[in-house]
Amino acid sequence: MDLKEIQNLIKFVANSGVAEVKLEMDDVKITIRTTLEGNVTETTYVQQMPAQPVLQQAVAPQQIAPAATSSETPAASEESKYITIKSPIIGTFYRKPSPDKSVFVEVGSTIAKGDVLCVIEAMKLFNEIESEVSGKIVKILVDDMSPVEFDQPLFLVDPS
Known part of the structure; x- marks a missing residue:
């Protein structure tokens, strides 16, 4: 999981209104906490282990991304002007x-x-x-x- 994917995940969680998200894969653990006001985002990122293959890292962010784009589509059309x-x-x-x-x-x-x-x-x-x-x-x-x-x-x- 690269830095850009982590940043996108943080933005998605901050905009969703969820208080806490934990993502654990074989070699990566990420915890994202936000306050109810959405002002503060605390992120804990546990470094990946070098022995794990890179292919497994790309699976979870791709599953999360379609949900983000489908929920933001109506808002984007209103703000396009x-x-x-x-x-x-x-x-x-x-x-x-x-x-x-x-x-x-x-x-x-x-x-x-x-x-x-x-x-x-x-x-x-x-x-x-x-x-x-x-x-x-x-x-x-x-x-x-x-x-x-x-x-x-x-x-x-x-x-x-």
């Missing part, structure tokens, strides 16, 4: 420039191209993420102070 603003880097997502300031944007905010939407901290550097489109914020997809991955959706924008 919106533009998704994604994270350009890996880091920690912040909605405010500093703890004592107000948030950059709220749901319903009208934005223009070049407006700062959020800050992502990576390696102690705070990177302002600017909008590449004009429109209205429909949904904020990430909680404040949450870790984000490269290309992870952050905002949905209605361009009309």
Whole structure:
């Protein structure tokens, strides 16, 4: 089981609303726990043993993946008219420039191209993420102070 499959499994569990999932195969043990709010995900990954064949590792993620895509299909069709603003880097997502300031944007905010939407901290550097489109914020997809991955959706924008 490679890192990408584990990351997809974590995202699936976090979005499903399940509190805990344990996956045990012959040579891999993974436990994923989330809080009810979905803010914190704790993952325990036990390293695979070198003696086990690689073929067995690919079976479980393929069984889980079809369930994820079938449950997300209706939501994806509703949101297809919106533009998704994604994270350009890996880091920690912040909605405010500093703890004592107000948030950059709220749901319903009208934005223009070049407006700062959020800050992502990576390696102690705070990177302002600017909008590449004009429109209205429909949904904020990430909680404040949450870790984000490269290309992870952050905002949905209605361009009309």
